[in-house]
Amino acid sequence: MRLLVTGGCGFIGANFLYAMRERHPDWRLVNLDKLTYAGNLGSLRALEAEAGDAYAFVHGDICDKGLVSRLLVEERIEAVVNFAAESHVDRSIEDAAPFVSTNVLGAQTILDCARRAGVGRVVHVSTDEVYGSLGPTGQFLETTPLAPNSPYSASKAGADLLARACHETYGQDVVVTRCSNNYGPYQFPEKLIPLMYVKAARGEALPVYGDGRNVRDWIFVDDHCRGVELALLHGRPGAVYNFGGAAEMPNIEVVRAILRLTGRDDTLIRFVTDRPGHDRRYAMNFDLAARELGFAPSVSFSQGLERTIAWYQANPAWLEEVQSGAYLTFMQSWYKGRA
DSSP states (O other): OEEEEETTTSHHHHHHHHHHHHHOTTSEEEEEEOOOTTOOGGGGHHHHHHHGGGEEEEEOOTTOHHHHHHHHHHTTOOEEEEOOOOOOHHHHHHOOHHHIIIIIIIHHHHHHHHHHHTOSEEEEEEEGGGGOOOOSSOOBOTTSOOOOOSHHHHHHHHHHHHHHHHHHHHOOOEEEEEEOEEESTTOOTTSHHHHHHHHHHHTOOEEEETTSOOEEEEEEHHHHHHHHHHHHHHOOTTOEEEEOOSOEEEHHHHHHHHHHHTTOOGGGEEEEOOOTTOOOBOOBOOHHHHHHHOOOOOSOHHHHHHHHHHHHHHOHHHHHHHOOHHHHHHHHHHHHTTO
């Protein structure tokens, strides 16, 4: 297969490229990435050195219709997996414009160009956040109405609906995947687990929103990548598939687990003002993906968290490289205003 992966220098995209190289060494993998603050070429150095002509990196924006069209034709692309997205909720609250541009207009560009180029399948990677917030019981189904509560999740919901419209209007082969909270190697340290690890490792205060009881369902990134691969190879055209980790946990318990793994104690925890529109609970029902694709998470949260912390501890140079001045400025400003 000749596969275009957008956003391959980001957290999930990089892990997906490594997984596809390992499991499908005969595939041609083309990575299109804009290299925004969260995209890191260094994450793929090992892949680039090993894969040779089976891998190519293209620096560019998925909103660039001319570039995307040329790339699809010149590389004779057979399928696209669209990971490219602005994904940090806090940043979307600060400025929604980049989220609308990349997540909505970028997705539309990928869908339109792929259809016109005769690409066989587009897998659009989305999020559980498009469903909104759950009460204390129940799970999100693929049929749960979309009710996004942040600018980020609203932009992802818009893209999901565009994908649906392309299937319904044009008969385009599009599959949408929605996953719960990912964690694992190469995750940018603005997200909960790597952020808490970095601060705990330095002995700094760990900022926890509200009362810390917001519940998330956690999925190890390798399990999510396997789900996307199954959707790519076996998904039903026009379908939506939920992927979850069967690992619901309040944020405060995640933070305490990180403190234990880093040899720190709870005295470092600092509760800060909750962010606007903070969804209380997510939980994913993935019965459809299990039934149609054979999906099931294989890594427990405790196993995955130990592997993740061990990876960060073994890769301090990667962490140093991705924490640019722009990143630090944003994070310091954001949390200072919430203390």
